[in-house]
Amino acid sequence: MKVVEVASGHGPIPEEVIENVLARHDIVDTVSKVVHLSKQGKYLWGLCPFHSEKSPSFTVTPDRGVFHCFGCGMGGNAIKFRMEIEGLSFPEAVRIMAEESDIPVPEGRGGALAAPDPERDRLIQAYDLSAKYYHYLLKNTEYGTAAMEYLRNRGFSDKMIDQFQIGYAPDRWDTLLQFLEKRGFDLAEMEKGGLLSARGEGKGYLDRFRGRVIFPIANRMGKTIAFAGRIFGEGQPKYLNSPESRLFNKSRILYNLHQSKASIRKTRQIVLFEGYGDVISAWDAGVHNGVATMGTSLTEGHVALMKSLGDEIVLSYDGDKAGQAAALKAIPILEASGLRVKVALLPSGLDPDEFITRHGGDRFREQVIDSAVSSIKFKLIYLKKNHILLEEDGKIAYVKEALEIIAGLPSSTEREVYLREIASELELSYDSLKQDCNLLRASMQKNNPEGDNNDNRWNNGRHKKGQVQTPTLLPAYHVAERRLLSLMIQDPEAATYVGERLGEEFNIDDHAAIAAYLYAYYAQGKPPGISRFLSSLQDDRLEKTATAISMMDTPPDWSTQVLDDCIREVRKYPLQRKIEPKREEMIQAEKSGDFLRAAQIASEILALERQ
Incomplete structure (x- = not known):
């Protein structure tokens, strides 16, 4: 049996497994989870998820089992597509796809060697050792005493700290530097990988994280690839993330995915939080399908990753104005990809972590997560807060804006449900609302341009500036x-x-x-x-x-x-x-x-x- 040897800590992968993965993962099914495809001739066409474009140049050829973009040149088979969309190495992608199809991956030796990637392997090893070192410093040295007290005051138990391998970086410039240097790591390589910072040209290096609680960030295989450091005293910035590197792309990484993927696969539902603390507290409360975007805005890469795992997203953002605004911004991006979206409602001013601390995990699961409302319901609730419904002008303005939301719904049943709800709540005629809604809907359909080249297409913004290459002779x-x-x-x-x-x-x-x-x-x-x-x-x-x-x-x-x-x-x-x-x-x-x-x-x- 031929084996492809991989130098990434995952062991060899038999070629039979790779062939079975390609046989079980149809290229059209794989790509269409991320890209909307339309058949034209022998190709399926769509907007490229790897660069920005308005006219489709991305193709899938079913009989050959490959995708190719005539604009940016990206191409490959189903494994390659998953690698690029989810930021995986080849063996990681193969193993994940094998797991999804119940294909066993036996371990063995021998066969042709795949191209090794020693720099990537050294970085992964360095991050793994650094995470363990920071965790040790937090729990077993006087350096971590104040940080440990801060975490316990926030409700983090020792079990939670160990589960998420939370650590502490002392407020010294060379703690990690000496640790890595003694173990023979190349410091320039460690700086390039985001563990250290350069002091200046030719002046050496220093620790990137100092005086911060450390949250390790893992890829979906559970390998630490970056850190987030939170300051717990005075100072800015509040959070400091590792810079992007060959291991870490924050636009394609979700915090805690490696631990939550089993629950996500079982429920087909993902609870999306804004921060690390929310994910950790929710996990302790029994919500094991939670991930976070690590303080960054939701990106197309995040959406593609979630779409490959689940069917429904529950947004559990902070209950303040900023959190609600972020939820409103995320909804169209998620829905345009075909995901169902619900929104968990929190009392104003509270974030999920604070709610759990005050009211406990049971109430959080039952009253917040399980009681999440539809995206349309959330939009109407949010809209209602901006109008004084006791005044006629406020009521009219609210109804006008609410109809613009409802008229866009493709399902007549859904439109009727929300129209009847507004009619009952505001004591208005359902027939009048329905007539106004139908007129608005007809106007919207007339003004909506045909085709799928809308600037707001969900897979049309991987890069802000994308140039389609003109063919040359x-x-x-x-x-x-x-x-x-x-x-x-x-x-x-x-x-x-x-x-x-x-x-x-x-x-x-x-x-x-x-x-x-x-x-x-x-x-x-x-x-x-x-x-x-x-x-x-x-x-x-x-x-x-x-x-x-x-x-x-x-x-x-x-x-x-x-x-x-x-x-x-x-x-x-x-x-x-x-x-x-x-x-x-x-x-x-x-x-x-x-x-x-x-x-x-x-x-x-x-x-x-x-x-």
Whole structure:
């Protein structure tokens, strides 16, 4: 049994597992959980989730099992899509997808090695050791005494502190620095990974976190990849997060996902909080499907990650104006992705952590989480607070704005429920409200542009500035190399023919590398197929290039004449490159009056042209 060895602390993954994962995770099903797809010809099209665009250039090819964006160049199979959307390494993505499909992942040894990533492994090891060190300092040294008292005053028990591995960074500049240096870690690498800060050019390093309670941030596999430090005395900022690194992208990471994913998968529901303390207190109260966005705004990356895990989101934000405004902002982003949204209502001024401390976990679960209202109900409640309903002007203004919310609902049943509720509450005619609602709805549908290129599409803002690349005319040798590789991907016999006559003598390095991988791939007796072949590459650049090549409209049938013509074009290019400087050299010789040298060069050029 062939095995792909991975150097990420997760052990080897048998190739049979990778093939089963690709077989069980259909590319269309995988992508459509994140991107709205429409069929046009043999492709499914949508707006790219990896760069901002208004006209769809993102495609899925079901029969080949790949996705490709003609705008930004991103492409690959279902595993690659999950890796990019959720910020996972290859083995992490494979294991998660295997778990979702009940595919066992046995441990073993041997087989071809995947490309190692020692820097990433060292960073993960450093974060793991640092988290344990900070936790030890909090619980077992005098440095952590004040921080421990602060946590206990906030209601954190020793069990909670241990469960979430909360720690403390002493108010000294070299505590972690010395710890890492003694263990042989490269300090420049640790600074790049966000554990240390540079003191200045050539002046060494110092601890990034000082005098703060430390909350480790883990990826969904449970590996610590960043820290959040909270100050518990005077000072700013209140929270300090690790900077973004090759491990940590705050737009794609949810706090506590590694512990909550089992409950989320079981209930298909996610409770979304704003901060670490809320998640930890809620966990202790029995809410084990809670995650947080770590003080940052909800992003498309967060939504994509949640959509891959659940169907319903309960927003449990703070009960103050800022929390309610944040909930209102999050609702359309979540709903546009197809997620159901409910909002947990808290008394004004209280956050979930404070509510649990005052009223206990049982009341929080029953009166807040289990009693969460629909997003429309929340919007109407929020809207009502801005109007004085005892006055006629306030009542009219409220009804006008409420109808704008209700008229947008696609379900006539939902519209009727809310209209009857308003009619009863304000003692108004239901028929009059319904008539006004229908008129408003007709007006909205008339003004709504057709198509799915709305600027507010949920998957249309991964980057603020995205440029769609304009196609350029490729030179003949480049086109010939791509055509050869396209045929080789489709047919091992074509690969054998090209290998015997051209080998790896491609002019473009990436093309030569893909050809070498193809020769090795078929030498192992594997069947043709771009999706499976991509998993053998495990190189971002090569995967994108190979995917783009596989999208070429190359007829699957080929002849030796077609291959020979392409091979001849590929071999011609190096000779052409030799001719160009010789022409320049000949011209210079003629200008200087060295006609004998010019004649010699002309003879060399003629010989090259004959070749």
